[in-house]
Amino acid sequence: MAGALYIHIPFCLRKCLYCDFFSIPYESGMEREMEKRYVNALKSELILRKDNIGTLKTIYIGGGTPSIFEAGSIARILEFINNNFGIESGAEITMEANPSSVDDEKLRALRQAGVNRISVGVQSFNDAELQSLRRIHNAAEAARALDIIKKYFGNFSIDLIYGLEGQRVEGWIRTVEAALSFAPPHVSAYELTPEADTHFGRRVKIGEAALPVEDDIVAMYSLAAELFAGAGLHHYEISNFAAVGFFLCRHNQNYWRRGLYAGIGAAAHSHLKIPADERNYTVRTSNAADLTQYLTAIEDNTLPVYETTVIDGLEGLKEDIFLGLRTAEGVSVERLREGGLDVPGLQALVENGLAQLDETRLRLTRKGFLVSNRIISSIMDRIDYG
Ligand code: SF4
Numbered sequence: 001m002a003g004a005l006y007i008h009i010p011f012c013l014r015k016c017l018y019c020d021f022f023s024i025p026y027e028s029g030m031e032r033e034m035e036k037r038y039v040n041a042l043k044s045e046l047i048l049r050k051d052n053i054g055t056l057k058t059i060y061i062g063g064g065t066p067s068i069f070e071a072g073s074i075a076r077i078l079e080f081i082n083n084n085f086g087i088e089s090g091a092e093i094t095m096e097a098n099p100s101s102v103d104d105e106k107l108r109a110l111r112q113a114g115v116n117r118i119s120v121g122v123q124s125f126n127d128a129e130l131q132s133l134r135r136i137h138n139a140a141e142a143a144r145a146l147d148i149i150k151k152y153f154g155n156f157s158i159d160l161i162y163g164l165e166g167q168r169v170e171g172w173i174r175t176v177e178a179a180l181s182f183a184p185p186h187v188s189a190y191e192l193t194p195e196a197d198t199h200f201g202r203r204v205k206i207g208e209a210a211l212p213v214e215d216d217i218v219a220m221y222s223l224a225a226e227l228f229a230g231a232g233l234h235h236y237e238i239s240n241f242a243a244v245g246f247f248l249c250r251h252n253q254n255y256w257r258r259g260l261y262a263g264i265g266a267a268a269h270s271h272l273k274i275p276a277d278e279r280n281y282t283v284r285t286s287n288a289a290d291l292t293q294y295l296t297a298i299e300d301n302t303l304p305v306y307e308t309t310v311i312d313g314l315e316g317l318k319e320d321i322f323l324g325l326r327t328a329e330g331v332s333v334e335r336l337r338e339g340g341l342d343v344p345g346l347q348a349l350v351e352n353g354l355a356q357l358d359e360t361r362l363r364l365t366r367k368g369f370l371v372s373n374r375i376i377s378s379i380m381d382r383i384d385y386g
Contacts, residue, residue, distance in 0.1 A: 004056070005059045009061060018198055020201075049264065050084070078113055095118060097120050098137060111152040120146065156184060157242075186247050256329075274310070281316075
């Protein structure tokens, strides 16, 4: 049974130029009607998935922009979950929010409804950069939203993006310092990736968008990591930093530890046990990334799953190595040996300052995180597929 639940709310006020998440602008005038219909669909999907969901330890409401829903809709979803599955006392309940779609009243109501962690998509504290991303908010709105969030939520995260078109190292550092002035217990800092099927990705492909050079990207990552460390935030995953203990995102840690979770909503993914399977295999499934298909399937009493992948022993091992090396916990030496890897042969990573290796675990250092793709793929290539 999964003790973690992801809920995808696929609506946004408008599409940001770099975004490849499944999100669609609300059809004007249909907002509240669609919101009601979607909430009903989520409840139906929960019932369809009842055999896979246990008492919940973490719930993550993501999107899209879940904060454009009324607080009452979020409250109804959480109440339904609690009545049907139970939510553990002390469970982590996160909701993503856009700075321009929260106000005092909504945040207070969300806190009352049980949401106890907000992840706010600030991305930058520079108005020109926000405009170039086609974000709907500006820096002043982000600051205003953070002031209100801090009033109701001791646990919150600020999401930032670096490596933006035309961005300089100094400009990025000003954004990091502005974020730290709110004393966040958690920050996520992602490098902007030009995804092929986005407006931004197409501009990069034809050479129209000038991205910072590699050395600047390295400087942005390293300097930000130092500033976060100086503010007491532990670098616990490649792109995530948190005050130790309570503030690490438990929901995401479950993903990185290859835990089970159920995902509901259009385009949501799940990782579940295969019932009565003695080999301990699991299955990863994806819901249809299409609102009409999703709603039609659910209203027809069928799960809207369009893709299923069985994770056998070898796939599970690969995932453990790949996911573990993205985190400060690293991967167990035992798992590396099960993959037929020559563990003493990994000493070169240690000598180059890219990893730490002790009797039980291999962990990448900050320098190793910077080139993690290269390290992980070289380790993957050495797995014995015998
Ligand atoms: S608000 Fe987030 S989910 Fe919506 S379009 Fe922008 S980046 Fe994508």
